[in-house]
Amino acid sequence: MAIPRAAKTQRRTRIQEEKEERILEAALDVFSVSGFRGTTIDQIAEAAGMSKPNLLYYFRTKEAIHRQLIDRVLDTWLEPLRAFNAEGNPEAEIRSYIRRKLEMARDFPRESRLFANEILQGAPHIEDELKGPLKDLVDEKAEVIRTWARAGKIAKCDPYHLIFSIWSTTQHYADFDVQVRAVLGHNLSGEGRFEDAARFLEKLFMDGLRVTATS
Amino acid sequence: MAIPRAAKTQRRTRIQEEKEERILEAALDVFSVSGFRGTTIDQIAEAAGMSKPNLLYYFRTKEAIHRQLIDRVLDTWLEPLRAFNAEGNPEAEIRSYIRRKLEMARDFPRESRLFANEILQGAPHIEDELKGPLKDLVDEKAEVIRTWARAGKIAKCDPYHLIFSIWSTTQHYADFDVQVRAVLGHNLSGEGRFEDAARFLEKLFMDGLRVTATS
DNA sequence: GTAATGTTTTACCAATCGGTCAAATTATCG
DNA sequence: CGATAATTTGACCGATTGGTAAAACATTAC
Numbered sequence: 128m129a130i131p132r133a134a135k136t137q138r139r140t141r142i143q144e145e146k147e148e149r150i151l152e153a154a155l156d157v158f159s160v161s162g163f164r165g166t167t168i169d170q171i172a173e174a175a176g177m178s179k180p181n182l183l184y185y186f187r188t189k190e191a192i193h194r195q196l197i198d199r200v201l202d203t204w205l206e207p208l209r210a211f212n213a214e215g216n217p218e219a220e221i222r223s224y225i226r227r228k229l230e231m232a233r234d235f236p237r238e239s240r241l242f243a244n245e246i247l248q249g250a251p252h253i254e255d256e257l258k259g260p261l262k263d264l265v266d267e268k269a270e271v272i273r274t275w276a277r278a279g280k281i282a283k284c285d286p287y288h289l290i291f292s293i294w295s296t297t298q299h300y301a302d303f304d305v306q307v308r309a310v311l312g313h314n315l316s317g318e319g320r321f322e323d324a325a326r327f328l329e330k331l332f333m334d335g336l337r338v339t340a341t342s
Numbered sequence: 343m344a345i346p347r348a349a350k351t352q353r354r355t356r357i358q359e360e361k362e363e364r365i366l367e368a369a370l371d372v373f374s375v376s377g378f379r380g381t382t383i384d385q386i387a388e389a390a391g392m393s394k395p396n397l398l399y400y401f402r403t404k405e406a407i408h409r410q411l412i413d414r415v416l417d418t419w420l421e422p423l424r425a426f427n428a429e430g431n432p433e434a435e436i437r438s439y440i441r442r443k444l445e446m447a448r449d450f451p452r453e454s455r456l457f458a459n460e461i462l463q464g465a466p467h468i469e470d471e472l473k474g475p476l477k478d479l480v481d482e483k484a485e486v487i488r489t490w491a492r493a494g495k496i497a498k499c500d501p502y503h504l505i506f507s508i509w510s511t512t513q514h515y516a517d518f519d520v521q522v523r524a525v526l527g528h529n530l531s532g533e534g535r536f537e538d539a540a541r542f543l544e545k546l547f548m549d550g551l552r553v554t555a556t557s
Numbered sequence: 558g559t560a561a562t563g564t565t566t567t568a569c570c571a572a573t574c575g576g577t578c579a580a581a582t583t584a585t586c587g
Numbered sequence: 588c589g590a591t592a593a594t595t596t597g598a599c600c601g602a603t604t605g606g607t608a609a610a611a612c613a614t615t616a617c
Binding site for chain 4 (some may be wrong): 558559560561562563564565566567568569570571572573574575576577578579580581582583584585586587
């Protein structure tokens, strides 16, 4: 008799690792579009090319799949902010943060939408992570920004709202992609939208942060 | 026998108007959190304080409720952009647009989230509206902004990405409210978040659009 | 080989889904 | 008042939901 669901100490089989990856990949497709409640196990199973009971052999519940996805995304999602370096050049750090966040929106739109869906629905699965690790990290980096401002290296501004506005403007190109495409149309301007966005956002934030005579 | 579902020429009864409003109100609560697929008729019915068959007496299908909500939101949502006046003072117009969008995020967060949910899911119900009326309106206002820039009244910038960034930064405070609250904590800074955001965003965009010697 | 384990399938379950129906109830109008 | 139309309810439908049981099948270890 099989000890069900990979309960053994080691994840031995190659097949197990492979199938789990395929399930997560398929689940990301579906969850990122339909949200948790709107997604069915059958949809995921079909997208992963296996039967529902077979899928449930690897993940006991829908929640289990979702949680693992969310955990992964939360981790990689904050990497750019973690890389934010207090010792570096302020303008360069912020500019590179914007660029990296925009690249993530371009390269991992499903992950961005999964996260957006979760927040939109009131973050029922990750409230603790938001109030804990996320808040702590933002608090830390906000203090860095405030220090830079006090030292006169960048203009004075609310560091929290600065971070919020970088998050929102960059993630917009992943989460609201359909709308962006619809508005830009499929003419030339739509294709290079990430390059255009990068140019625009870097200018916007750099102008806003540059120390001016009036500030 | 009743001619079902308000098929008569006139919406006569007060009770009808009243119940329909109560249903839409309840539906907005649920749809804005769970999205279309994630919402059940029973949830809406319970939130509206009536039985499911009773609710279905006023709206034949779940789609019908959703569509009416979406239509309403789409209309009111674009009002601030429509109010954008080509003859007005550029800086004042943009500043007031930001303020009004932020006020809408504060006063109508459910409407914002309903819209966000729809876009996140690929805008299956409103693709045409996005490519038609929305695109036309944005095209028109983008041209206004471009004219201002050419006349040297504001700095040169991509008007589409300017609009996107105003949309995203303001709506962020409605759509990602849970995250914003979690990060700010429930200390003083969290309560005045809309005022703080207004200050920050106005400064950000105004600095970025002011004509400088270097541009 | 064979025995033990790991994987997949078939059949199934109770609960919930969107929605219908006809009868019961209530409001409206003359 | 009575009649007619509007509203509400409870019982119900077939399809889909998340998930299970057990047996069939495949793989590995010895």
